[in-house]
Amino acid sequence: MVPMFPILSDRVKRLCRLTVLACLLTCPSAAKGQTYTLETVNDTLSYLVLTTDAGVDRWRLTFPVYRMCVGDVDGDGSDDVLVGVTKTTRFHPVVARRVFIFKNHHGRLRALWMGSRLGGILEDFRFCGGHVVTLQATTDGRYAVLEHEWRKFGLGARRFLVAGVSHEEALAVFNEAF
Secondary structure (H helix, E strand, O other), rough: OOOOOOOHHHHHHHHHHHHHHHHHHHOOOOOOEEEEEEEEEEEEEEEEEEOOEEEEEEEEOOOEEEEEEEOOOOOOOOOEEEEEEEEEEEEEEEEEEEEEEEEOOOOEEEEEOOOOOEEEEEEEEEOOOOOEEEEEEOOOEEEEEEEEEOOOOEEEEEEEEEEEEHHHHHHHHHHOOO
16 A cells, blocks of 8 residues: 655654754743633533633533643734544544634634544644644554644644654654654
8 A cells, every 4th residue: 555645754854853843932922811721620521711801711621632732823913722622523423633723702712613624633733833733643554743724714734744654753753842
């Protein structure tokens, strides 16, 4: 079987790793006047909490949460919150890892995007340098690390940092900068 992604040279892999490291220098900090936190009640119930100068708003999440990070996903100058959840969706009725993005809209949590899929089989994600970086498996048992950017509605793949590699190689690229 032909791999889904091309194998990259060691030189290209090193360049990709340097790019991921460089994003650490541009990771945004929390916006002034707002903080996002996660209150976990049990393994299938959490609350996403937005605290602003005007008050507190909560969004109930009735499924397992595996990651939360903050950054300006849509480029509007205000931090959004990315929440990794494990659940089915209407368009992909298989229990899998998903990325949901919420924003502060006048002191209230509002869903910006509740993604059903990002292409491959999502294992993990991070936000850095204005982009969402994902670790994904492919259907042929190989792995890729991709950088995604906000498009008009939702996340779209921007470029591969590494593709068609073993889990260990992809995990090394994914974790090197984090």
